Amino acid sequence: MWALVLAIALYPARVFLEAKLGWSATRIATLIAIIGVLLLGIPTAMVGNSFASKIFGAYESYEAGAMVVPPPSDSVKEWPLVGEKMHGAWREAAADLPRFIEKRQPQLKSLSSWFVERASGAAQSVFLMIGAIIIAGIMLAWAEPATRSMRRIFISFSNNELGPELHQLTTATLRQVAIGVIGIAFLTAMVFGATVALAGVPAAALFTLVALMFAIMQLPVTIVALIAVGLLWSSGETSPLHNTIFSILIIAASLVDNFLKPMILGRGLDVPMPVVLIGAVGGMMSGGILGMFIGAAFLSAGYQVFMKWVDSESDSAITDTKSNQRNSNESNS
Structure with a gap:
C-alpha cells in the first residue's frame, strides 16, 4: 500500500x-x-x-x-x-x-x-x-499498463461511465493528500524549526521533529510553539525585544499549515476540501499515516458515488414530475 x-x-x-x-x-x-x-x-x-x-x-x-x-x-x-x-x-x-x-x-x-x-x-x-x-x-x-488495469477494475465494480471518474478521483485524492498533508506538514516543520533555531531555543532539532509529527497528525503545532516560547523566555540569555520578536515569529511559523492547507488540499478535485480532510484525519486515527491516504480516498470516492446517486435521483424525479404534468394537461384537454 x-x-x-x-x-x-x-x-x-x-x-x-x-x-x-x-x-x-x-x-x-x-x-x-x-x-x-x-x-x-x-x-x-x-x-x-x-x-x-x-x-x-x-x-x-x-x-x-x-x-x-x-x-x-x-x-x-x-x-x-x-x-x-x-x-x-x-x-x-x-x-x-x-x-x-x-x-x-x-x-x-x-x-x-x-x-x-x-x-x-x-x-x-x-x-x-x-x-x-x-x-x-x-x-x-510499469505505470501506464497498471493504470489501464486499474481503470478496468474500477469499471468492473461500477460501470463504463462512473468507473473512469472514480479511478481518476482516487488517484488525484491520493496525490493531493500526499502534497496537502505530508508536504505541507514537512514545510511547516522546516519553517518552524528554522525559526526556533534562529531564536536560540534549546533542542531546536527535537522541536522540529515534534512539530512534524503534530502537523502530520493534524494536531495544532501552536502547542509546540507555546512550549518553545516558554523556554525562550525562561532562558534569560536574550533581551526582551529579541524574545518578543521571535515569540511572534515562532507562533506565526506554527500557523503555516493553517494557511496553505485550504489552498492545496482538494484543489482540482470534484470533492469539497472538508471531505478530503475529514477522510484523512479519520483514516489516520484508525490506521495511522497510511490510513490517512486510504481514508481520504475512500471518503472522497464514496462522496462522489453518493452525489452521483443524488443527482440521478433528482433528475429522475424532475423527469417524472414533468411527465405527470404533461399527462395531466393532456387529460384536462
Missing part, C-alpha cells in the same frame, strides 16, 4: 524527468528509487552511527568513572509541571552519579527497555519505507 501511494504521488515527477532528460520510463523510475533510498537511508545511517557512538562513548566514560553530570541551573525549577522534580533528580545525579543510577536502577531499566523497543520500531519503519520506495520504483516503470 505504501508503494502504491508513493508511486501515485511520484508519477508527475517521473513524467517531468522523462520529458526533460529524454530517458526511458525504466531508467527514470530506477533513478527516482535510488534517490529515494539514498535520501532516506543516508541520514538514517548517519543518525544511527552517531547515536551508537555516543551511547558507547557514554558507557565507556561511566565505566572509567570519568562521566560528570553538570549541576542544573535554577531556571529548571520554573519548568511547568515537572520543574521541581526534574531539578531535584538532576542535582542528585550531579552530586553522585553511581549512587543515583544504583538507586533508580529499576526505573532506568524499564526506561531503557522502552527506548530500545521504540528505536527498533523506528528502524523497522525505515526499512519498510526503503522497501516501499523500491517497489514504488517498479510500479513507476
